[in-house]
Amino acid sequence: MLTTELNAGFLIGAAIGSGSNARAVEHGGADFLLAINAGRLRNMGVPSIASMLPVLDANSLTEGFAREELLALCRKPVLLGVNVWGRTFNPEAQAAAIGEAGFAGAVNFPSCMHYSRPMQQILSRAGRGIEQEVELLKAVQDAGMMSMFYCSSRTQARLAADAGLDLVCLNIGWNVGGAMGHRSRSTIEEVAIEAREIGRLIKRISPKTRFLLEGGPIAAPEDLSRVLSLAPLDGYVGGSTIDRLPLEASVASMIDGFRRASMRPTRLDDESLGLVNWAKQFGFVGQSEVQLMMLRRLRALSSANDPVLIVAEPGQNSLPAVRALGAIKARSRSLNMVQIDVAEQDLPARARNVLFGRRDSSSARPPILTDPTVELVVIRAPERLTQALQRRLARALRDGVFRMAGSRRMLKIEPRIVLQCDVQVQEDTVVEDLLGAGLEPELVSHMAGWTLRLPPLRERISDLAVLIETEAEGGHLEFSSGALQRLQAHDWPENEAELHTVLGRLAGRSSRLPVQADELEPLLRSAPNNDRRQKTRSERDLIVDILWRNGFNRTKAAEALGISRKTLYNKIMKYGLSG
Known part of the structure; x- marks a missing residue:
């Protein structure tokens, strides 16, 4: 037997259908390879289940690609997929041919196990059933080669164990997942329970036989790990999980990566690159065309001291824009900023008192608009201010001064003022949308030339x-x-x-x-x-x-x-x- 060539630890087998995949799995550390018609059909873009249909002769298809692409490229043992459905059945002659071709052994594939129980019984009566598959693999093993038997039930596993075959692999159905995957009929826990029972049966009959698992809901290493926590196994065989699913995912991901690369500028001109680097210090991310257009306008607005109206949709991060607008006023690395959220104020009068002060002259705190220690005042949701207060704010921003209630003295606005409306507007209908959101026409008119719309994520x-x-x-x-x-x-x-x-x-x-x-x-x-x-x-x-x-x-x-x-x-x- 050639099982001595396999490591004594956990075995990884790979059922693949091309030389390129064979090299990859060998480089990844697979212990042995299976050359089966399902693997070849998968590489031809056909679902694995086509291996059971009368579309191509399984033996000639498998042996052809296995000789040319696997044996010529691989050093790991290659087991040839064989079936017993030929015109004649001569196990010894078939085993000799397998050895002469240079294969390390054989595996029963395509197999009767994939058929229904009545069909399996018909094939057995015709001398082309599971019993003959075991007989062929026993002949291969007696000829000094390795054998692996696919089974799907306790009865089939018992036949293989009684024959003392080297490897028995419980196949729990076609793999789920991917473009051509099947729906799972069993959970991981159900698979583990079945594997534990069949594995114990095999070990009681033939302790030297190594028990492996393949197929069904096991689509990732994590799935196998869950099975191993519940059932002892000697190895795992991957078909679609090694041959199809990684290929689908990696190729699709690579194509999508090239497409995404084409969607973003590969190289910015000097002006745009400088703009992106300038914006990074405030926390901006991205360099789409609409983002660059907004940043150009923001940089121009940030160099002035005039009030600015930021329009952002709910969920947008406006803080980077606010930081940029306050940069010219900042006297230190940390910006002294006060935020007034009108939506959170209990009464409109409270916002008025904070902004313009109270009639009560005993208050020690000056109006926030006149506080020289504050560098930036952000007024969020100004559309929720009363109409009268919005008009008063518009006039104060226009004149740069205002008069506190109960006083004749004009007070100068010290901080830079930023208004922020979290409303949904379009670039070509900003004025109409702001009016519809509740901003007073006088305030909208004054801020018309100093409005910055942050492009939403969808744009x-x-x-x-x-x-x-x-x-x-x-x-x-x-x-x-x-x-x-x-x-x-x-x-x-x-x-x-x-x-x-x-x-x-x-x-x-x-x-x-x-x-x-x-x-x-x-x-x-x-x-x-x-x-x-x-x-x-x-x-x-x-x-x-x-x-x-x-x-x-x-x-x-x-x-x-x-x-x-x-x-x-x-x-x-x-x-x-x-x-």
């Missing part, structure tokens, strides 16, 4: 990757290609705050595999007030945006828009978007 999706890298720094979060596409297609109604929440919920995942798209579905929220936002955008712009987010897949775009594919096609033609 700078090309910054998403670097935002994730920054947010998840140290968390080692990786996303599959499908997951990244799902994140890019999301509308992000709560902007960076929602991204922060999603990444936080993914932190501490038990799996080390990349995050999959289906994991994101319960974490991503639908956009609130979506109808209102869509009305503020032209239908053409909305369609272009949704098409871009969904990779110009018309079916997905139609679903996102809530219309039929035919209706979407008509609108594409209407707006001349077919090119």
Whole structure:
């Protein structure tokens, strides 16, 4: 027997279908390779289950690629997949041919075990059943080679153990996961219980036989680890988990990486690079075109001392912009800033007293607008101030001075004033949207030339990757290609705050595999007030945006828009978007 060539510890077998994959698994430390027709078919883009269909002769298909690609490239033992369904059945002659070809042994694949019990009985009566598979592998083993027997039941395992075969692998069905995966009918715990019972049976009959496991819900190393905590095993054989799933994930991820690389500028010009570096000191992340446009305007506004109105949607991080606007006033590395959130004030009068002072002259605290020790005053939600107070604020900002109630003396505004409205506005309808949000026309008019709109996350999706890298720094979060596409297609109604929440919920995942798209579905929220936002955008712009987010897949775009594919096609033609 050649089992002495295998290590005495835990065995890893790999059922693969190409020379390139063979080299990879050998480099990764696999103990032996299986050359089976399912592996070859997987590499041809066909589901593994096609190995049981009469599409190609299994023996000739397997031996052909195994000779040319595996034996010629690999030093590890290669077991040839064989079946007993030929016109004649001569175990000794077949075993001799396997040895002469240079294989280390054989494995029963394709096997009767994948068929239903009635079909297995018919094949056994015809002399082409499980019993003949065991007989063939026993002949291979008697010829001084290695044998591995696939089984799916206690009865089949007992046959192999009675024959004293080298390796017995419990196959628990086709692998789940990936583009061509199957649905699991068993949980990890159920698999472990079955493996424990069959393993004990085999060891009682043939202690030297090594017991392995393959298939079903075991799709990742973590799954195998859970089984091992419940059932002793001598090894694991990977088919789709080694040959198909990693290939699908890695190639898709690489393609998506190239696509994402093309979406972001590979090299910024000197002006843009300087702008990005300037913005980093305040906490900005990203270099999308809309982000750069906003930063250019912000840098210009930051060099002045005039009041500025920041417009940001709920969930956007406005603090970097506030820091930039206060930089010119800062007398030290730490900015002396006071924030007044009108939405949190108990009464409008309280905000008025804080800003403009009280009639009671006994108050030791001066109005915040006149405090020379304060460098920046941020007034959040000014639209919630009373109309009269908004008009008073507009006039004070216009004149730079104001008169406190009960006094004739004019007081000078000392700090720089930043107003912040957390409302949803569009670039071409900022004035109308601010008026609709409750800002007084006089205040909107005065701030018209000094308004800074922060682009929401949905408008700078090309910054998403670097935002994730920054947010998840140290968390080692990786996303599959499908997951990244799902994140890019999301509308992000709560902007960076929602991204922060999603990444936080993914932190501490038990799996080390990349995050999959289906994991994101319960974490991503639908956009609130979506109808209102869509009305503020032209239908053409909305369609272009949704098409871009969904990779110009018309079916997905139609679903996102809530219309039929035919209706979407008509609108594409209407707006001349077919090119």
